[in-house]
Amino acid sequence: MMNCLEFRRLCLAEPATQDKAFIRHKRECVRCAAFARDVNQLESKLVAALHVEVPDNLASRIVLRQSLHGDVASEGQRRGVYTLVAGVLLTVALIAGILLATRAPSPSPDQRVLAHIEMERDLLSTEWDVGQPELARVLDKAGVELKGNPGRVRHASLCPLSKNGGVHLVFDGSRGPVIVLLMPKEFISKPVAVHSEKLEGVILPTRNGSMALVGQHGEHLQQIAQKIRQAVSWRL
Amino acid sequence: MVGKQTRFEALVYALSNDLYRYAVWLCRDRHRAEELVQETFLRAWRSLDSLRDERAAKGWLITILRREHARAYERYRPELDSELNLDHLATSTSHSDADTLALRRAIAELAPQYSEPLLLQVLGGYRCDEIAELLDLSPGAVMTRLFRARQKLRAVLTGGDEESGDIELRL
Numbered sequence A: 001m002m003n004c005l006e007f008r009r010l011c012l013a014e015p016a017t018q019d020k021a022f023i024r025h026k027r028e029c030v031r032c033a034a035f036a037r038d039v040n041q042l043e044s045k046l047v048a049a050l051h052v053e054v055p056d057n058l059a060s061r062i063v064l065r066q067s068l069h070g071d072v073a074s075e076g077q078r079r080g081v082y083t084l085v086a087g088v089l090l091t092v093a094l095i096a097g098i099l100l101a102t103r104a105p106s107p108s109p110d111q112r113v114l115a116h117i118e119m120e121r122d123l124l125s126t127e128w129d130v131g132q133p134e135l136a137r138v139l140d141k142a143g144v145e146l147k148g149n150p151g152r153v154r155h156a157s158l159c160p161l162s163k164n165g166g167v168h169l170v171f172d173g174s175r176g177p178v179i180v181l182l183m184p185k186e187f188i189s190k191p192v193a194v195h196s197e198k199l200e201g202v203i204l205p206t207r208n209g210s211m212a213l214v215g216q217h218g219e220h221l222q223q224i225a226q227k228i229r230q231a232v233s234w235r236l
Numbered sequence B: 001m002v003g004k005q006t007r008f009e010a011l012v013y014a015l016s017n018d019l020y021r022y023a024v025w026l027c028r029d030r031h032r033a034e035e036l037v038q039e040t041f042l043r044a045w046r047s048l049d050s051l052r053d054e055r056a057a058k059g060w061l062i063t064i065l066r067r068e069h070a071r072a073y074e075r076y077r078p079e080l081d082s083e084l085n086l087d088h089l090a091t092s093t094s095h096s097d098a099d100t101l102a103l104r105r106a107i108a109e110l111a112p113q114y115s116e117p118l119l120l121q122v123l124g125g126y127r128c129d130e131i132a133e134l135l136d137l138s139p140g141a142v143m144t145r146l147f148r149a150r151q152k153l154r155a156v157l158t159g160g161d162e163e164s165g166d167i168e169l170r171l
């Protein structure tokens, strides 16, 4: 026979237990039955407290990253990648116009940047400030050292799609959020303009790769680029 | 025979949400949680052949994730600014009552040895014996930790201290 103390210990350790003695005790002991009801209430509150909303296209992004970086690419596989990328993106109905419009086997830098931003569009809805220590931590992974204050940063994270330690930053522009992508090892020889129906931007060379800034039409992107350049130094 | 890619995608679609929620509570930061989950699945892909039974997949992924977390934690020890990060854990859209907020705070304050079994049980749906195996502890130790964790959380809601919980337990 299970006694009341044993019942309550088990109840707190494993409220959903199917133990026979436990179930019998609950039927026969009024006070322990009340105790169990109480614990079950706590349990539903616990579930509510632990609830976390999952980003929309988490699963697609995991599959995308695996298809890009899962293997040390063998021949043939690499060719398949862009088809697969396009497939994944289309499934989530994200970049319909971008990759489809251009049947190029390998998208140009500006197309890549736009596709990337579409893929990570939840960045635009982030609303909080990033402190200097967190900013420094994230930048460090992209080979960038933070030396000064680049102004208010609403978001800073490592790019889950990048294998070279890419970083996303979101700044407040004059017309809305401005997304900055730091792309180490993605070298370009001169600035490249980025343009879509809703967004415009520029990709600039940096010492260790490139940096894209994208915002609404008419945004003062050079000002933000200037602030970033003044606040950081690039490691090679 | 199902192809490796199909098998992998099935795991991702079935388990990435659970893994993400677990990761958010483990590192208390949404962005780091996504990094952690991405890393976990990339590793899982590379050693997918070692997974024999799909039913063991979730535990296998959790083990990889915990290992990755421990490794990242060694390199970078976050200041436990749980106050700030906690508000970001839930979304601004979800309505939270006072109990939920108090519980969230209390869970964040639990030492990892108490919170981890609790997360595995409530978020992962695992039984005590399964948690014992995942955490490499005895079932008795897991029961004790879960029992104490809930006792603390109960005390938060009833406004009492743990002592009164003990008295109630002693009848």
Ligand SMILES: [Zn+2]
Pocket: A003, A004, A005, A007, A025, A029, A031, A032, A033
């Ligand atoms: Zn009883």
Ligand SMILES: [Zn+2]
Pocket: A116, A120, A158, A159, A160, A161, A162, A166, A168
């Ligand atoms: Zn990205």
